[in-house]
Amino acid sequence: HDLALMDWIAENVHIVYGTPGAFGVITEVRTSSRAINSFLSGFLREENIRIRPDEIKFESRSIHRYESGFEVTKWSPLTKNLGDFSLSIADGRIHSGEIVGCLGRNALGKTTFARLLAGEMQPDSGEIEKNIKIAYKPQYISTNFGGTCEEMLILALKEKITDTFVKSEIFHPLGIDDIMQRNVPELSGGELQRLSIALNLAIDADLYLLDEPSAHLDSAYRMV
Structure with missing residues (x-):
């Protein structure tokens, strides 16, 4: 999840790819720098396999100074x-x-x-x-809800769960469709985090508070 920390700690790295909840493949070991570059590019040259449609790029941005707005x-x-x-x-x-x-x-x-x-x-x-109106995603996410992700979203969002904007701009980028039928207590830490973020952002609110939204997320979802 943290590429900088892994580059500092590990000398050699296995890349893991696949479809969450369906299958996973662990590659042969690579040097840390080569593994990270291959992972970010989304293409494993040795195996001739593309593991992600798009390359992950970290771009530097100029400081944005906010000057207007109520x-x-x-x-x-x-x-x-x-x-x-x-x-x-x-x-x-x-x-x-x-x-x-x-x-x-x-x-x-x-x-x-x-x-x-x-x-x-x-x-x-x-x-x-x-x-x-404030939407707040806490740091520690409860798994007390016993139903599926879809049932949880319907309970919280009601008819807004079918909203085109919510589905295309929130659910799809966060991969919520893939976990809709999963039971909430069975989700991994990353899946639970994505569900919580999606639920938070889909609520109609004036202020959105997200406490440690990148925790448990892999690099691809941190860039969403």
């Missing part, structure tokens, strides 16, 4: 104490169409910040203005 939510300086842990948050705001990231080490309060914005917990001091 204000969706804002907050004053916030504090939250959880046992011995204390979180201080500077005042801020989010505008429509804006994509905001939250970057930092583990156990420093990123999830707490997201839960405060989502309304799942209240700050000890400060205020959050959010008279809006």
Whole structure:
């Protein structure tokens, strides 16, 4: 899942390809750099096999500065104490169409910040203005639902599950059609993550909060 970490740790690498839930093939070993380049290109030269329709490319992008759009939510300086842990948050705001990231080490309060914005917990001091609809994907995803993925999506989205935009722009890129008839408790970590992201994005909301959306996803789905 993390190519940079694998390149640092592993000297030799087996590439695994196939169709999720149907079959898998483990290739002969390659050097780390050669394996990563072959995986990204989607073509295994030695086997003369294409494992992916398109090449994965990592492109550098210029910094985008957001300058317009109406204000969706804002907050004053916030504090939250959880046992011995204390979180201080500077005042801020989010505008429509804006994509905001939250970057930092583990156990420093990123999830707490997201839960405060989502309304799942209240700050000890400060205020959050959010008279809006929020879709929140938590860091840890529950598998308590006992039915299929399709049943879960119908329950949450109702008739919107047949919406053309949702199917073509959310379900298809995330491979949801392939897991529709699978039982939710039987999904792998990556499949469960894709289902949770799709469910979050398909909801009509003013603000979408995704906590660690790339966790458990392989490189191809991280680029979606």
